Amino acid sequence: MSVLLNDTARRMAEIQDKVNNGERLSLEDGLFLYESDDLLAIGQMANQVNLRKNGKKVYFIENMSLYFTNVCEAHCAFCNFRKDQGEEGAYTLSGEEMIAYVEQHFHPGIREFHIVGGHNPHVPFQYYVDSLQALHDRFPDVTLKAYTGAEIEFYSRISGLDFRQVLQKLIDAYG
Ligand code: SF4
Structure with missing residues (x-):
């Protein structure tokens, strides 16, 4: 050995x-x-x-992963995160609740919030827009890296907006 x-x-x-x-x-x-x-x-x-x-052209940053909700309409086979609405452990945070959480764990080295989470059909698309807006208002110097193609498709379905309109609303919340 x-x-x-x-x-x-x-x-x-x-x-x-x-x-x-x-x-x-x-x-x-x-x-x-x-x-x-x-x-x-x-x-x-x-x-x-x-x-x-x-040189320093390629580098790493310190980010913080945030999950506004774990309620999800999808059932990805590998997922151990999702819950049904009302199930024990299910949660959906308001912008204020998320900010309170971030303030507890934040330190100045964090330069990005990485935001994903469940596809919760029990809140409107505006909820996801407002979530970004609240975070950006409170932490304007932290970059938001938010949502994936799967979420954009989901938001389009629940809002009736097309992909471009969904993206524009999310961009506007950040701007
Ligand atoms: S969409 Fe995300 S949260 Fe929902 S089941 Fe799939 S991996 Fe889990």
């Missing part, structure tokens, strides 16, 4: 040397990394190469 561990550590050190020297990795190196669970070492090497190649 210890021989195996030593082999693994030696291989990782060899790859680290290649990365330090700016050498191209081999197919075998790639397969070794693919099978490794040492995500910290792999992440550090990836960051090292990224910085060398791209």
